[in-house]
Amino acid sequence: MLLGRLGPGLGVFGTFLLPGALHAAMAAASPAASAVHGQDMGIAAAKRQPPHAARGAKPPPRLVMLDPGHGGKDPGAIGVSGTYEKHVALATAEELKRQLEATGHYKVMLTRGRDVFVPLEERVARAQAQRAALFVSMHADALSDHSVRGASVYTLAATASDAQTAALAQRENSADRFGGPQQRNMPPEVANILASLVRKETRAGSARLARGMVGSLDESLPMLPNPERHAGFVVLKAADIPSVLVEMGFMSNPRDEQALRQASHRAKVALAMRRAVDAYFAAAGPLATMAG
């Protein structure tokens, strides 16, 4: 549903490149187009650019790819009262998309806009095909110890920061087992090799985003101890897109699960994440955009 309305808006700009006559014919055929472009019509119309495309104008919005974990036949973690991680992940990603777009600074896409299974490789491929400036994977974990709660943020690394994170990466990487025999689970050593292929500046960007996410989430949510961690997450392997995975809490903890079921809590989580994205781009400077 969402993916359908997320296509690139090139059609609008395409009309400015048409020869004058065709432009005029199109404008005549479309009252809306005529109203918008009316003053551009004439001999020089095809060469003129709309004012907002002029040099030095506001840069184009940055493309942020949000990745709601799991979906379709893969429910992800199942909460103590039966809530599915896949639903919490999608609902929070949709809220974050709404908040990011409301700033006017970003274009936001989701790797899945509905309850469907998408293999991990495909999620990365979608971000790369769209030349996303950032990739944020959204999850909510589960552990057999129901007392553990709090948010945490992960980046890709060849070696896991701790045994708990190594196990988490294994759980998240095993999502592809739902894809049938053609979607084989990737062994950890392969994920580790992938980590070595990520460009140095991408790693630095991921680390900066992860730090910002932790700082921002910490202001409004309970956090795991040492909430900034790393391991061989397949979904974070894009060589050229700074990528983080956020575990927004634990479905296995009754308080975290109840909170994540509430739209007001998800809005709070999304706000913290939006602030981290804002800070990331503010530090990158006004010219670091999705273009180039």
Ligand code: ZN
């Ligand atoms: Zn997950």
